[in-house]
Amino acid sequence: MARPRTFDEKQVLNAVRDQFWDAGYAATSLEDLMRVSGLGKGSLYAAFGDKRQLFLRVLNSYTEANHGRLREALAGAPRALDALRMLIEAPVDDPAGTRRGCLMANSASELGNADPEVLAHAHRTYETSTALIGDCVARAQREGDLPAEADPVALARALLAAQQGLVFMSRTGMDTATLTATARSLATRLLPTSPDD
Incomplete structure (x- = not known):
């Protein structure tokens, strides 16, 4: 027994x-x-x-938890535009935490060429993230804060790429002031300025 x-x-x-x-x-x-x-x-x-099975289980758990936090953050903001700005600024808000990078991105960089399962997992992860952000973009359009003609998926991919780029830049040791200025520049270019700013 x-x-x-x-x-x-x-x-x-x-x-x-x-x-x-x-x-x-x-x-x-x-x-x-x-x-x-x-x-x-x-x-x-x-x-x-074995080690690989354990790694894949950890990676799956990590991405599920991240998607849960992303859903909560995007849905919890009073206006969708605020949530999208928060997404861009998140790496700046926790520079010490982002020094480690994103486990999913780190793993895809290390193993993507050699392990099709990890690469497929990374693809699914970023597609899910894009869909969640795209839903928030569509909500911002309904709220009148983003142009109605904008493609929600295309903008979602751009926002995700910007956010992941900031995480990577933070990992290189870039100082907080430069990260903050970069995040604000990205937000200005990708998202309109609200009337209250």
Whole structure:
């Protein structure tokens, strides 16, 4: 009869996620995973499978959580235009956090050419993000803050590319003042100035 698990699965997955996030997939060893999880090899493999299976599970959990936060942030703003501006400014608001980059983008950069499953996951992730942002663009159009003739999907892709670019620039060590100026410049060019500004 199998023994019940005596560890917190979410805590283990978060610790493993941070290890992959900080070191990357290739540089993370089984010993690293055992150290951060507090589990032995047998327990780790029995619960989560091998290193690649564990990585894919962490990546999936990471993207699901990010999409949940994105939905909440976009829906929670009083006006959609404010939410879209917030999306651009998010990397500036947490420069220390964005120094790590985006786990999905980091993983696609590291593994995309060698691992079709990771590349497909990245594609699905960015398509979902684009759809969520596109819905917010359409809401801003209905609210009269964006031109009705604008293509919501095209603008959503541009906003996502701008946001991810800022995350990358933050990761290079760019100072907060420069990041802030860059974010404001992007917002000015991609989104109209509201009457209250």
